[in-house]
Structure formats: structure tokens, C-alpha cells
Amino acid sequence: MLFRSLGRLTLPKLSEVDSSLSFMFLPLSLFVMLFVSGCNVSSTTTVTSTETEQDLRTLLDLPDHMPLPAIPEFNPLTKEKITLGRFLFYDKQLSANQTQSCGSCHFQSDAFADGISTPIGSTGHALVRNSQGLSNVAYNATFTWSNDTFFELEDQLNVPIRADDPIELGVTDAELDTVLSRFNNDEKYQEMFEAAFPDSDSGATMNKVIFSLASFVRTMISAKSPYDEYLLGDKEALTAQQKLGFSLFNGEKFECFHCHTGINFTVSYKDANTLNDALLFPFFNNGLYNVNSDGSYPAEDQGLFDLSSDPTDKGKFRPPSLRNIEFTAPYMHDGSIGTLREVVEHYARGGTLTEYGVNAGDGKNSPYKSALILGFSATDEEIDAVVSFLESLSDYDFINNEKFSNPHEEN
Amino acid sequence: MLKRIKPIWLLSLLSIVYQPVMAHQKVSLSEKDSIKVLAAITYRNNQIVESGEIWQPQGFLVGGEAVPAEDGASLDDAQLQGYMNLNKEYYVAAKLSAHSHSGENSLELENLWFGTEFQFAQQMFQIEAGKISTEVTDTINYHSSIDIFSQAPLSADILFGRHFTDIGARFALMNSIDQLNSSYKLGIELFSGDNFPATSGDGSISAFSHLTFQSQSFQSIAKLWVMYAKAEQREDVRYSEGHSHGVSVDNVVQSFFTGDTLSTGIYLDGTWDYEQWRFHGEFEWIQAQIDGQISTTTQSAYMDAVQSSYRLAAFVEREKHSLHLEYEILSVDNEFSHTTETFIEQVGLSNNGFEPNRLSVGWHYAFHPDFILRTEWMRDESNELSQVSSIVSLGIQWRYNLL
Numbered sequence: 001m002l003f004r005s006l007g008r009l010t011l012p013k014l015s016e017v018d019s020s021l022s023f024m025f026l027p028l029s030l031f032v033m034l035f036v037s038g039c040n041v042s043s044t045t046t047v048t049s050t051e052t053e054q055d056l057r058t059l060l061d062l063p064d065h066m067p068l069p070a071i072p073e074f075n076p077l078t079k080e081k082i083t084l085g086r087f088l089f090y091d092k093q094l095s096a097n098q099t100q101s102c103g104s105c106h107f108q109s110d111a112f113a114d115g116i117s118t119p120i121g122s123t124g125h126a127l128v129r130n131s132q133g134l135s136n137v138a139y140n141a142t143f144t145w146s147n148d149t150f151f152e153l154e155d156q157l158n159v160p161i162r163a164d165d166p167i168e169l170g171v172t173d174a175e176l177d178t179v180l181s182r183f184n185n186d187e188k189y190q191e192m193f194e195a196a197f198p199d200s201d202s203g204a205t206m207n208k209v210i211f212s213l214a215s216f217v218r219t220m221i222s223a224k225s226p227y228d229e230y231l232l233g234d235k236e237a238l239t240a241q242q243k244l245g246f247s248l249f250n251g252e253k254f255e256c257f258h259c260h261t262g263i264n265f266t267v268s269y270k271d272a273n274t275l276n277d278a279l280l281f282p283f284f285n286n287g288l289y290n291v292n293s294d295g296s297y298p299a300e301d302q303g304l305f306d307l308s309s310d311p312t313d314k315g316k317f318r319p320p321s322l323r324n325i326e327f328t329a330p331y332m333h334d335g336s337i338g339t340l341r342e343v344v345e346h347y348a349r350g351g352t353l354t355e356y357g358v359n360a361g362d363g364k365n366s367p368y369k370s371a372l373i374l375g376f377s378a379t380d381e382e383i384d385a386v387v388s389f390l391e392s393l394s395d396y397d398f399i400n401n402e403k404f405s406n407p408h409e410e411n
Numbered sequence: 412m413l414k415r416i417k418p419i420w421l422l423s424l425l426s427i428v429y430q431p432v433m434a435h436q437k438v439s440l441s442e443k444d445s446i447k448v449l450a451a452i453t454y455r456n457n458q459i460v461e462s463g464e465i466w467q468p469q470g471f472l473v474g475g476e477a478v479p480a481e482d483g484a485s486l487d488d489a490q491l492q493g494y495m496n497l498n499k500e501y502y503v504a505a506k507l508s509a510h511s512h513s514g515e516n517s518l519e520l521e522n523l524w525f526g527t528e529f530q531f532a533q534q535m536f537q538i539e540a541g542k543i544s545t546e547v548t549d550t551i552n553y554h555s556s557i558d559i560f561s562q563a564p565l566s567a568d569i570l571f572g573r574h575f576t577d578i579g580a581r582f583a584l585m586n587s588i589d590q591l592n593s594s595y596k597l598g599i600e601l602f603s604g605d606n607f608p609a610t611s612g613d614g615s616i617s618a619f620s621h622l623t624f625q626s627q628s629f630q631s632i633a634k635l636w637v638m639y640a641k642a643e644q645r646e647d648v649r650y651s652e653g654h655s656h657g658v659s660v661d662n663v664v665q666s667f668f669t670g671d672t673l674s675t676g677i678y679l680d681g682t683w684d685y686e687q688w689r690f691h692g693e694f695e696w697i698q699a700q701i702d703g704q705i706s707t708t709t710q711s712a713y714m715d716a717v718q719s720s721y722r723l724a725a726f727v728e729r730e731k732h733s734l735h736l737e738y739e740i741l742s743v744d745n746e747f748s749h750t751t752e753t754f755i756e757q758v759g760l761s762n763n764g765f766e767p768n769r770l771s772v773g774w775h776y777a778f779h780p781d782f783i784l785r786t787e788w789m790r791d792e793s794n795e796l797s798q799v800s801s802i803v804s805l806g807i808q809w810r811y812n813l814l
Contacts, residue, residue, distance in 0.1 A: 041719070041721065041740055041742045041766055042742055042764065042766065043470055043742045043743045043744070043745075043762045043763060043764060043765050043766055044743075044744050044745070044762075044763055044764075045470060045743075045745040045746075045747070045755065045760065045761045045762050045763050046745070046746050046747070047712075047746075047747045047748070047750060047751070047752050047755055048746065048747070048748045049748065049749075050748075053749075064751060064752065064753070065751050065752070065753035065754075066751065067710055067750065067751050067754065068749075231753060232753065261707075261708055261709060262707065262708060262709030262710060263709065263710060263753075263754075264709070267708055267709065269708075269709035269710075271709075271710060272749065273710070273711050273712065273713075273749040273750065274711065275704075275711070280708075
């Protein structure tokens with residue numbers, strides 16, 4: 001239609017038409033009329049999703065505003081695996097000496113952290129790191145406080161179950177068969193393993209245990225906090241103080257958003273749509289220590305440095321998600337900061353000062369501290385506002401949701 | 412919907428363009444050396460968005476230098492244009508321009524290029540290279556000191572980030588068909604990609620055909636063109652100074668676009684002289700087909716969008732006075748996948764039922780050979796639905812030939 005009208009307008013014969021008026025008016029206005037009436041001048045926006053995506057959303061019970069987490073192809077999510085994973089998560093039979101389960105260090109009421117600085121494993125080994133909360137773990141780009149080789153939950157979950165230094169659940173090679181036979185000899189578990197892995201008749205294996213636990217942990221999605229309500233358009237969901245805190249959090253003075261941004265409040269983020277080459281694996285030194293004033297962290301845990309031996313990696317940790325942060329005190333990789341207010345004060349100071357002891361030093365002056373942690377002067381009101389905003393990320397549905405509760409207690 | 416389009420009928424009946432009072436700097440080998448200065452100063456009683464707020468037409472990806480004018484007096488644009496003909500072998504042309512926004516002035520060597528013309532196989536060819544503007548349509552070479560209205564057309568702002576300038580080259584075939592009183596120019600352009608919607612180094616390429624018909628009292632121009640632009644992690648840097656780029660309470664989240672934009676345009680005009688009168692009408696349609704990915708530091712989405720703009724303009728001129736009208740309306744069809752509606756809202760790309768539109772009316776009075784007094788009224792609804800601003804402005808355009 002377009003080209004025809006254009007052709008008509010510029011047809012050479014028309015040059016002989018003496019009335020230039022008719023030349024001008026007729027085709028042009030005809031053209032314009034045809035064109036504009038033929039085209040619907042109206043704006044639309046559609047967000048489409050495939051059936052597979054929708055099925056996955058249903059399975060995860062994913063609120064609409066949450067992006068689809070990346071589920072590895074080798075371990076597709078199923079209801080049966082999720083159920084089995086939930087039973088295993090809370091089952092002390094999963095530790096060699098049957099004293100601990102995952103739930104011993106990951107309490108639902110604490111958003112799956114445990115309320116203490118550093119936990120003790122099943123055989124009494126003290127761990128050096130703080131138990132992490134498990135809200136929205138499925139969106140992390142890497143796992144644990146600081147490890148740039150754990151890209152999938154399935155990689156990481158070997159550690160609490162199988163590791164011997166420090167021992168958590170203590171299912172070492174020597175204990176493996178004993179532990180698995182507990183499930184193989186239990187009729188209920190037999191059924192659950194069969195339902196979760198219908199194509200395999202080998203009974204319980206460590207792989208199946210890990211795949212099921214990973215599936216369960218992936219369903220631990222927290223997206224019903226006041227902040228989410230606010231995001232979804234309820235402008236009253238945040239108090240005025242929280243709104244102020246939010247803009248401070250995202251402002252150039254506090255700079256929090258550089259590391260704690262996006263739907264999960266961390267730049268260490270991945271979802272089903274993240275392209276591999278766009279993946280970021282960020283780790284930062286946020287100025288918690290400066291042992292010997294040479295940028296070191298306490299010897300028992302120097303973050304990424306312990307894996308890479310590169311001095312510039314000293315004290316580098318993954319910025320954690322801040323969802324449900326109110327429930328996961330104490331804070332930082334070693335649980336060394338007790339309250340959210342102290343965390344914000346740590347940032348305001350530009351680092352933490354350790355006055356005495358073997359770890360003495362001023363984190364503020366660490367040569368490896370991120371350039372985004374410069375310190376700033378903030379009023380008490382401003383600090384309170386940021387803390388109050390952080391508390392708006394508390395999701396009471398998450399910590400009370402039966403889906404994530406201990407299934408053994410129900411019977 | 413229909414109600415909103417109605418003014419178009421009126422305009423299309425009025426339909427008749429104009430040979431811009433001061434033409435865009437288009438040159439050929441047949442010209443004499445020249446140096447011109449041009450400037451536009453305008454006072455406005457209002458602005459499209461409040462000071463400190465961001466102009467972000469909902470649902471559109473914007474960038475470049477598309478920042479609406481603020482209220483008060485401003486030096487919209489000042490230019491020094493030079494042309495030097497070197498022995499009729501080749502020419503050099505340049506444009507130095509100054510803009511002021513937010514009280515800041517910037518001086519820029521906007522264009523500097525070399526060109527030549529030659530005959531081959533009985534056809535006339537032109538080659539130009541350097542820092543050039545595009546020739547696909549003058550709409551996207553907007554300058555307040557040259558163009559009719561004191562603010563850039565919405566289509567130029569939204570689809571091309573205001574005015575086009577880039578390092579590149581143009582190759583064109585030009586000829587006239589005397590028995591038909593017509594001439595045409597067919598060309599291709601290649602750019603490095605500095606201009607929105609491309610990103611530096613990723614390039615854009617265009618092809619155009621311009622057809623001019625002229626009789627004693629009537630002239631008409633038809634232009635048909637396409638431009639393909641590639642972008643890699645394109646960021647909207649229009650307001651990059653002094654704003655927080657996080658998710659601040661009500662602001663749009665900073666996002667990046669990677670993908671292709673295929674723009675197509677049709678331009679038609681007609682000018683008719685009758686005794687002391689001159690009538691002009693023009694119609695322009697530009698469509699951008701966008702295909703790519705939009706991402707923030709964390710999330711992303713696939714984007715498949717069609718942005719369309721319609722522009723109608725007309726004027727009537729009699730001796731020193733002219734009366735100008737322009738109506739523009741844009742629409743977008745955005746389709747996203749692998750994402751959530753919330754994310755699309757956060758990046759400002761959700762638009763259902765909002766069509767940025769603007770009606771401008773202007774009266775020009777050329778009270779002196781070098782000066783034009785420009786009075787305008789503009790009704791703008793380009794930022795978001797129902798946010799209508801009405802702006803009255805008064806200013807002058809000045810042009811002086813130093814050589």
C-alpha cells in the first residue's frame with residue numbers, strides 16, 4: 001500500500017498536470033489518510049512466556065515479579081525431587097553419627113541461618129564461617145561466602161555432607177554406605193527415591209541425595225516482603241523512613257547498591273535468562289580486617305585468597321543477598337558484627353577497627369579494600385533509615401511457610 | 412484513540428512544506444567559499460519535565476542528546492559553518508556548534524568533512540567522508556538555529572537521540588531528469604556508530620533515495636530510506652552527571668541495550684507558491700524495529716519492539732510572516748520474553764496505551780534580513796500519559812554570512 005501511494009505521487013506524467021494543487025493535495029492527503037487509518041497508532045507492551053517457563057513457575061510457586069531461576073539441565077526440577085529433598089534436609093540420618101541435619105545449622109525461623117557466629121559440625125568441629133541464610137539461593141552466581149568454583153548448588157552441597165575438614169555432616173567415604181543404607185532400608189525413603197528418580201533402580205545414591213536437596217533449596221524463594229509489595233505498586237507498603245532508607249541505600253553517599261543491587265540485592269546474580277558471557281562473579285573486600293596492616297584477614301579465613309593465593313584476593317567475599325537480613329544476625333562471613341546498625345556503621349566508618357589481639361588492625365586502611373567502601377558521614381536518622389529499609393526485606397511468609405518446614409515433625 | 416488522531420485530518424488538508432528558511436548544511440562542488448554564523452535564543456515559560464526530573468518517554472529506549480529545553484532563557488544553539496572549495500576538485504566543510512543545557516555550555520566540532528563530485532559512465536557521483544551528519548532525513552539533523560521550531564521533533568529525540576553526527580562516509584549517485592522536471596539522489600552511508608541508536612565501533616549503515624520534482628510554482632520531495640544500527644551494551648547517558656544510577660525510589664533503573672535497530676522512513680513534502688503566498692505541507696513516518704536484549708547489572712530480557720512515529724507539518728508564508736504547524740505522535744509495540752513484567756516496568760519499558768504526542772504552532776516574523784522572531788505554543792504529552800505541558804516561547808533566530 002505504501003509503495004503504491006508513493007509511486008502514484010511521483011508518477012512522471014503528473015508533471016504535466018497544470019494544476020499543481022491537485023497534484024499536491026490528492027495523492028498526499030489520500031496517502032496520509034490511508035496510511036494513518038491503516039496503522040493503529042496505539043502502544044502495547046506484552047511479556048510472553050513459554051509453557052515450560054509457566055510450568056516451572058507453578059512448580060516453584062514463583063511470584064510473578066520474580067525472574068525464573070536458572071535450573072541446570074542435568075537436574076530438572078520435579079515435585080518428587082523437591083519433596084524428597086525436604087525430607088532429607090531435615091533428616092539427621094544424613095549425618096554419619098546421626099546428630100545433625102542441614103536443619104541443624106539452617107533454621108527456618110532465622111531464614112535458614114542459625115543465629116550464632118560460627119556453628120559446630122556433627123562431630124564437634126568448629127566451623128570458621130557463619131551459617132548462611134538460604135533465601136533465594138537459587139539466584140546466586142556462586143555459592144558459599146567465597147568460592148569462585150561453585151557455580152551450581154550441586155557442586156557446593158558436597159561440602160556440608162562429605163567434607164572431612166571441617167566435618168559438618170561427616171559422610172566421608174568410609175561412612176557413605178552406612179548412611180545410604182539407612183535410606184535404602186526405609187520403605188518410605190525407598191518410595192520417595194523411586195518417585196524422584198523413576199529411571200533408575202539403584203536405590204539411594206549420594207548423587208540423588210544432592211540433586212534432591214538442591215531441588216528443595218531452589219524452591220526457597222522469598223518474595224513477599226513489604227519491599228516486594230512496594231515494588232508491585234503498593235506505595236504505602238514502605239514507611240516514609242524506609243523509603244528514605246531505600247534512596248540512601250541507592251544513593252551515591254552510601255553506595256550500597258553497587259554491590260547489593262537488583263531483585264536479590266546482590267550483584268552476584270544469575271537467573272534463567274543470564275547469558276554465560278554476561279555472568280559476573282564479584283567478590284569484594286569490604287574492609288572488615290587489616291591484620292598486620294598489610295591487608296590480611298584472620299589466618300583461619302582470608303576469603304578468595306585461600307583458594308587463589310593471590311594477595312589481592314585477601315578478604316574478598318561474595319556480597320550476600322540482603323533478603324531477610326533482619327533474621328540472619330550475626331553478620332559477615334565470620335559472624336563478627338552483631339546488628340544491622342553496626343553493619344551500617346561499619347560502612348559509614350569505611351571499615352572496621354579491631355583494636356586488640358592477633359587480628360588487630362584497621363580495616364579502613366586495608367590496601368585491598370574495595371574502592372566503593374570509602375566511608376561517609378551519616379546522621380543517626382540516616383543510619384536508622386537504612387536499617388529500617390533493610391528490615392523491609394523481611395518476609396514473614398518465608399519463615400512460616402509450611403512448604404519449607406520440617407516434614408518429619410508433621411507425622 | 413481516534414479522537415487523538417483527529418488533528419491529523421485538519422493538517423493533512425492544510426498539507427502543503429517548506430524550503431527551510433535556512434537550509435541544513437548540504438554542500439556540493441559548485442559552491443563558493445562561505446562562512447556563516449547562526450544562533451537561536453529562546454525564552455520559554457514552561458518545561459516538559461520538572462527541573463531535576465528525567466525525560467523518559469515511557470516504553471521507549473532513548474539516548475543520545477535528547478534532553479528537553481528548560482524554562483527560562485537559553486542559547487539553544489549557536490553554529491559556525493564553513494565551506495571551502497579547493498579548485499573545484501574537492502571541498503572541505505565544517506560545523507562548530509555550541510549548545511547549552513542545564514546552564515552548561517558545550518562546544519563541539521560537530522562536523523568536518525571532505526567531499527568531491529565526479530562523473531562516471533554519464534552519471535554524477537558524490538563522495539563525502541569525515542564527521543558527517545546523515546542525509547536520510549533532515550528531521551534527525553535538528554538544530555534550533557536552522558529548524559522551524561525551537562525544540563527538536565519528538566521523532567528525532569526519541570528515535571535518534573536528537574541530531575545525527577558520526578564518523579562515516581557517503582556515496583551517492585545524483586542526476587536530474589529534465590524532461591520530468593525531476594532530480595534524484597541515491598546513496599549509501601556507512602558510520603562508525605557514535606550516534607544513537609548505534610554504539611561506537613559497532614556501526615550503522617544506511618541507504619536512501621531522494622526524489623525532487625520541480626515546476627515553476629510547485630516543488631515536491633519524496634524520501635525513502637533505511638538505516639541499520641548495531642549496539643553493544645548501550646547505556647542512556649543523557650543525564651549521566653549527578654544522578655543516582657541505582658533503583659532509586661521512583662526512578663527508572665539504569666539499563667543496557669544490546670541488539671539491532673532497523674529504522675525505515677518515508678518523507679513527503681510539497682511546496683506551492685502562489686503570488687505572494689507560499690504553502691507547504693509535509694508528512695513523515697519513521698519506524699524503528701528493535702531486536703535485542705535489555706539488561707541491568709543483574710536481570711535481563713529479550714526485546715522485540717516496533718516504535719513508530721508520524722509527523723505532519725505545514726506552513727503558510729507571506730512575505731515576512733509565516734505560520735507553522737506541526738503534529739507528532741509516536742507509538743510502540745513492545746514484546747518481551749524471558750523476563751517479568753516488574754522488570755520491564757523497572758527499566759521503564761512498559762507502555763500500554765500511551766502515545767507520546769505534541770502539537771506545535773509557531774509564528775515567524777523575519778523583521779530583518781538577518782533575524783527571525785519566533786513565537787511558539789506547544790502542547791506536549793511526551794513523558795507519560797496525561798502529563799501534559801503547555802509551553803509558550805519567544806525567541807530569535809539569527810544568521811549572518813561572514814563570507
